[in-house]
Amino acid sequence: MFKLTPLTAAILVIVSAQAMADDSVSTQAQVGTANIAEVKQTAAPFSTAAQQQLGQGNDAMAVQDTATGTITQDQVGDFNASYGEQLFENGSTIVQQQVGSLNTAHASQSIGMGENQALQQQAGSGNFSFLYQDSQEATKGQTFQFGDANEANIEQIQLGIANNATIIQYGTANYGTAEQIAHMGGEIGINQAGEGNYAYGDQRDGNGGVVTINQFGDFNATEVWQGGQTGSEATVNQYGQTNETVVDQSFGQNNNAQVLQVGDVNAIYADQFDSVGSVLALYQQGTGNVHFTYQSGDSHVLNATSVGTENKVYASNWKGPQLGGQFGSNQRATVTQAGNGNIASFKQDGVGHIMTTNQTGSGNKTTISQADSYNELYFDQNGSDNILISDQRGTTNLAQGTTNGTGNTTEFDQSGTGNQAFTTQLYGSDNMITVKQADTMNVAYVTQGGTGNTASVDQSGMTQTATVQQMGADNRATVLQQ
Numbered sequence: 001m002f003k004l005t006p007l008t009a010a011i012l013v014i015v016s017a018q019a020m021a022d023d024s025v026s027t028q029a030q031v032g033t034a035n036i037a038e039v040k041q042t043a044a045p046f047s048t049a050a051q052q053q054l055g056q057g058n059d060a061m062a063v064q065d066t067a068t069g070t071i072t073q074d075q076v077g078d079f080n081a082s083y084g085e086q087l088f089e090n091g092s093t094i095v096q097q098q099v100g101s102l103n104t105a106h107a108s109q110s111i112g113m114g115e116n117q118a119l120q121q122q123a124g125s126g127n128f129s130f131l132y133q134d135s136q137e138a139t140k141g142q143t144f145q146f147g148d149a150n151e152a153n154i155e156q157i158q159l160g161i162a163n164n165a166t167i168i169q170y171g172t173a174n175y176g177t178a179e180q181i182a183h184m185g186g187e188i189g190i191n192q193a194g195e196g197n198y199a200y201g202d203q204r205d206g207n208g209g210v211v212t213i214n215q216f217g218d219f220n221a222t223e224v225w226q227g228g229q230t231g232s233e234a235t236v237n238q239y240g241q242t243n244e245t246v247v248d249q250s251f252g253q254n255n256n257a258q259v260l261q262v263g264d265v266n267a268i269y270a271d272q273f274d275s276v277g278s279v280l281a282l283y284q285q286g287t288g289n290v291h292f293t294y295q296s297g298d299s300h301v302l303n304a305t306s307v308g309t310e311n312k313v314y315a316s317n318w319k320g321p322q323l324g325g326q327f328g329s330n331q332r333a334t335v336t337q338a339g340n341g342n343i344a345s346f347k348q349d350g351v352g353h354i355m356t357t358n359q360t361g362s363g364n365k366t367t368i369s370q371a372d373s374y375n376e377l378y379f380d381q382n383g384s385d386n387i388l389i390s391d392q393r394g395t396t397n398l399a400q401g402t403t404n405g406t407g408n409t410t411e412f413d414q415s416g417t418g419n420q421a422f423t424t425q426l427y428g429s430d431n432m433i434t435v436k437q438a439d440t441m442n443v444a445y446v447t448q449g450g451t452g453n454t455a456s457v458d459q460s461g462m463t464q465t466a467t468v469q470q471m472g473a474d475n476r477a478t479v480l481q482q
Contacts, residue, residue, distance in 0.1 A: 024048070024064075032056045042066070055080070055101075062094075069093055069109075069116070077101040077125075084118075085109070092116040100125045100148075107131045114138045124148045131155075138162045141178075149173045152190075158182040171195050176213075184208065194218045206230055217241050229253060232272075240264045252276050255295075263287050269319045275300065278326075284311075289337075292316035294325035302326060304335040304344075311337040311359075314345040322367070323347070331355075331370075339364075342381075346370075357381070357388070366390075375414070376400075383408070386425075394419075397437070405429050408448075416440055419459075424448070431470075442466075442481075450475070 024047045036059045039049045049062040049071045059081040062071040069092030071084045078101040084094040090113040096105040102125050107118040111134060119142040120129045126149040131141045134157040143152040144167070152167040153176070163186045165178040170193040178188040181204035188201040188211045198221040201211040206229040213222050213236045220238045222245045230253035236245050241264040247257050249272045257280040259268055266284045268291045276298040282291050288310040293302060294317050304313045313335055315324040324347035326333065331348040334356045342359040346368040353370040355377045364381040366388040375392035378400045386403045390412040397414040401423035408431045410423055419437035426449035434456045435444045442459040445467045453470040455477045464481045 032058065036060065038062070040064070047071075058082075061085075063087075070095075072096070073105075074098070075103075077103070080104070083107070086116075087111065089116055090114055092118075094118045096120045096129075097122070098127075099123045100127070102126045104128045105130075108133070109136075110134045115140070117141065119143070120152075121145070122150075124150070127151070129153075132157060134158065136160045136163060140164045141166075143167045143169075143176075145169045147171045147174070151175045153177040154179075156180045156183075160184060160186075164188070165201075166190070168192070169197075171197075175199070177201070178211075180204065187211070189213070191215070194220070198222070200224070202226070203229075206232070209233065210235075212236070214238070215243075217243070220244070223247070225250065227251070229255065232256065235259065237261070240266075243267070246270070248273065250274070252278075256280065258282070260284070261289075263289075266290070269293070269316065271295065271316065271318075278302075286311075290320075292320040294318070295327075297326065297328045297331075299330045300326040300348075301332045303333070304337075306337040306342075308338055308342075309340045311339070311341065312343045313337070314343070315347070335359075344368075350375075353392075361386075377412075379403075379410075386410075399423075399435075401425075401433075405431070409433070411435070413437070416442075420444070421457075422446070428453075444468075455479075 033056045039062045042065045047064045052074045055077045057079040058075045061083045063085040065087045069086045071094045073082045074097045076099045080098045080103045082096045082105045085108045086092045088111045089109050092109045094107045103122045105120045115138040117140045118131045122145045124147045127145045128151045129143045131154045141154040150169045154165045156163050163180045165188040167176040167190045172195045174192045174197045176190040176199045179202045180186045183203045185208040186203045190199045190213045192215045194217045196219040197215045199213045200223045203209045203226045208231045209226045210233040211224045215238045217240045220243045222236045224234045225248045227250040232255040234247045234257040236259045238261045243261045244267045246269045252275040254277045255272045260283045262285040264287045266289045271294045273296050275295045278295045278300040281303045283305045285307045289306040291313040293315045314320040314322040317325045322345040327349040330352045332354045335344045336358045338360045340362040342364045344366045348370045351373040358380045361383045363385040368390045371393045375397045380402045382404045385407045387409040393415040395417045398420045399412040403425040406429040408425045411434045413436040416439040418441040421435040421444045423433050423446045428450045431448045431453045433446050436458045438460045440462045443465045444457045446455050448470045451473045453475045455468045457466045457479045459481045466479045468477045
């Protein structure tokens with residue numbers, strides 16, 4: 001670090017005596033009290049450093065060593081500090097502008113080649129901005145802060161090419177950090193407006209990833225990690241108060257995660273771990289909604305939408321009270337929730353499963369498991385406190401049903417090949433349907449309407465069919481075919 005000597009003149013224009021390199025130009029202008037400025041340019045052809053300070057107690061530093069670049073630092077206000085350094089760079093540019101008081105900017109570019117850039121602008125008071133690029137080529141980093149007490153950090157370090165990071169923050173006490181480490185062709189964009197928002201984007205040991213974080217409101221928090229990924233993309237948008245999102249994509253390629261939260265106190269934890277070509281789309285609107293999801297394997301598609309209050313989706317193998325997720329290959333899941341306090345939990349493992357559930361009302365629950373290959377489930381719940389439990393194993397089994405009313409229960413247990421179950425609870429409360437099928441090509445049709453009805457179908461063997469219809473109250477039907 002260079003020792004800074006105060007300049008006592010009120011107005012001082014200097015062609016720096018420290019600029020020893022050929023074709024270098026240094027211009028410093030200061031107006032105010034106790035301003036400090038210093039420039040060092042060594043073996044830096046075509047370099048230019050210009051520093052202007054207006055106010056009291058401003059501090060500036062510029063260093064270029066074996067660099068081909070331009071450093072421009074402008075400060076207006078009180079007690080600002082700015083620092084720039086370029087070392088072994090080629091074609092680098094650092095521009096730092098600060099308006100207000102107590103702002104701090106830091107930029108350093110080290111050991112890189114070609115088209116390196118750094119731009120930091122701050123308007124307001126007490127903002128902090130840090131940018132560091134090391135062993136990077138054709139990289140670009142920019143921070144823009146408008147307001148008070150905001151903090152922006154960009155680190156693009158270790159060997160990397162053509163990485164780009166931008167942080168834009170409006171408001172008070174927002175925090176944004178973008179890191180790209182040993183990455184190639186990465187893009188990170190952070191945009192925040194409001195108070196106390198937190199955003200962290202990290203890409204490393206990969207190629208061509210894109211991370212986009214947009215937060216508007218107060219005290220929202222997002223972390224996105226992409227490690228060992230090629231061509232993967234994560235986008236998070238949050239609007240409201242105290243929403244939280246964590247997206248982790250590691251060890252895979254061509255994965256896509258899209259998250260949208262609107263409202264207050266919503267939370268999403270989404271993982272795509274060791275996955276290839278998987279797609280994740282999560283949407284929450286309201287208050288206190290929670291999604292926990294996990295994908296591992298290839299070509300999964302997951303869509304989960306919750307609108308209302310305190311709805312939950314549990315599909316993670318490490319987070320939440322019920323473990324689940326997508327594993328294997330080519331699984332598809334769609335969960336839609338509208339209302340209050342609905343819970344959906346599922347696990348898919350094997351090949352080619354399809355699951356679609358819709359919950360409308362309050363307190364409905366689904367627990368679903370699919371294993372082996374090409375099983376399908378389609379189910380709607382309308383009302384309150386209805387329950388679905390489904391376990392499918394084997395190949396090409398199908399379960400399809402609808403529940404309307406209060407406190408109704410449906411259970412599917414399918415194993416074997418080509419079994420089909422169709423259930424309908426038309427209306428009423430406290431009705432129960434249980435369908436168990438094994439081996440090959442069993443078919444069951446069950447319809448209920450009323451209160452307290454119970455139907456049980458248990459089939460084993462080949463090509464058996466069962467049909468049950470119940471209307472009224474407290475009916476009992478049991479079918480067993482072996």
